[in-house]
Amino acid sequence: MGGARVGGTTPGDMERAEQDNVIKSKLGRIDRKIFVMSGKGGVGKSTVAAYLALLLSQKGYKVGLMDVDLHGPSVPLLFNVQGGLQIVDNVVHPYRFSDHLGIVSMGMLLGDRDAAVIWRGPLKISAIRQFISDIEWGDLDFLIIDSPPGTGDEPLTVAQTIPDAEAVIVTTPQEISLADVRKSITFCRQVHMTILGVVENMSGLSCPYCGKEISLFGKGGGMSMAAAMGVSLLGEIPIDPEMVKMGDKGGLDRLTENVDLEINRAYDGIIAKLINNRSS
Numbered sequence: 001m002g003g004a005r006v007g008g009t010t011p012g013d014m015e016r017a018e019q020d021n022v023i024k025s026k027l028g029r030i031d032r033k034i035f036v037m038s039g040k041g042g043v044g045k046s047t048v049a050a051y052l053a054l055l056l057s058q059k060g061y062k063v064g065l066m067d068v069d070l071h072g073p074s075v076p077l078l079f080n081v082q083g084g085l086q087i088v089d090n091v092v093h094p095y096r097f098s099d100h101l102g103i104v105s106m107g108m109l110l111g112d113r114d115a116a117v118i119w120r121g122p123l124k125i126s127a128i129r130q131f132i133s134d135i136e137w138g139d140l141d142f143l144i145i146d147s148p149p150g151t152g153d154e155p156l157t158v159a160q161t162i163p164d165a166e167a168v169i170v171t172t173p174q175e176i177s178l179a180d181v182r183k184s185i186t187f188c189r190q191v192h193m194t195i196l197g198v199v200e201n202m203s204g205l206s207c208p209y210c211g212k213e214i215s216l217f218g219k220g221g222g223m224s225m226a227a228a229m230g231v232s233l234l235g236e237i238p239i240d241p242e243m244v245k246m247g248d249k250g251g252l253d254r255l256t257e258n259v260d261l262e263i264n265r266a267y268d269g270i271i272a273k274l275i276n277n278r279s280s
């Protein structure tokens with residue numbers, strides 16, 4: 001146990017079997033595990049994962065946010081997390097953003113925010129497993145998992161470690177992103193991960209001067225792709241320059257206060273679907 005083990009050596013067979021049991025029992029205390037993924041980088045996965053976690057926690061659900069992007073952990077930046085994991089009586093607890101929201105990210109374990117993590121696959125697998133086995137998540141309604149783009153070690157480890165994870169796939173409207181998202185859908189089907197649906201992020205922009213909609217990256221690509229691939233569209237989130245500003249400042253939570261924001265209405269719709277469309 002202990003924070004120092006995270007990122008350490010890979011366990012032997014015995015230790016791995018023991019760890020499997022611990023992981024199983026920890027996951028048994030978490031009702032829903034929502035895995036936010038995408039084939040493409042920069043489409044807003046971390047923002048979507050962080051904002052969903054935040055909104056769910058504000059609705060009174062007990063939420064954990066686990067950032068398995070080991071090379072480019074964004075979650076601590078989005079929430080301006082200054083502290084690290086909390087160790088009490090040799091037990092490692094997530095960083096407490098609020099009463100209802102705990103966060104774990106590799107970014108909290110690196111002293112220097114600009115440090116680069118250079119790891120081969122087995123160490124990444126080991127670190128992600130330890131994010132579950134060695135952390136006292138407690139009883140949660142939701143564990144929201146943010147991942148790096150693509151279908152590499154991190155998503156595969158999540159799929160293999162959390163058999164009842166449900167995927168939310170984030171895309172932007174343009175074909176170059178949709179092409180990669182189709183690969184994410186195929187990945188989920190290959191590893192038997194339930195797909196809750198697709199979120200089209202950066203879907204149109206309201207002109208701040210005249211209010212007219214500008215289709216910066218196009219619009220509706222997510223809907224037609226979802227229909228063609230036989231998955232649900234969970235919602236379309238517009239571009240909001242405030243989201244960039246608040247994300248950069250680490251103040252995402254300040255955006256939730258204005259319920260009339262278009263993004264907040266879009267997120268509300270997505271949350272309603274997440275709550276109602278559970279896979280099991």
Ligand SMILES: Nc1ncnc2c1ncn2[C@@H]1O[C@H](COP(=O)(O)OP(=O)(O)OP(=O)(O)O)[C@@H](O)[C@H]1O
Binds near residue numbers: 069
């Ligand atoms: N709806 C939105 N409106 C405006 N900006 C957004 C929106 N969603 C995300 N962004 C911005 O887009 C940028 C990329 O977002 P983010 O880091 O969440 O993407 P990502 O998919 O997690 O990237 P990576 O693949 O590197 O992990 C950030 O500056 C974020 O603030």
Ligand SMILES: [Mg+2]
Binds near residue numbers: 045046069147
């Ligand atoms: Mg990210």
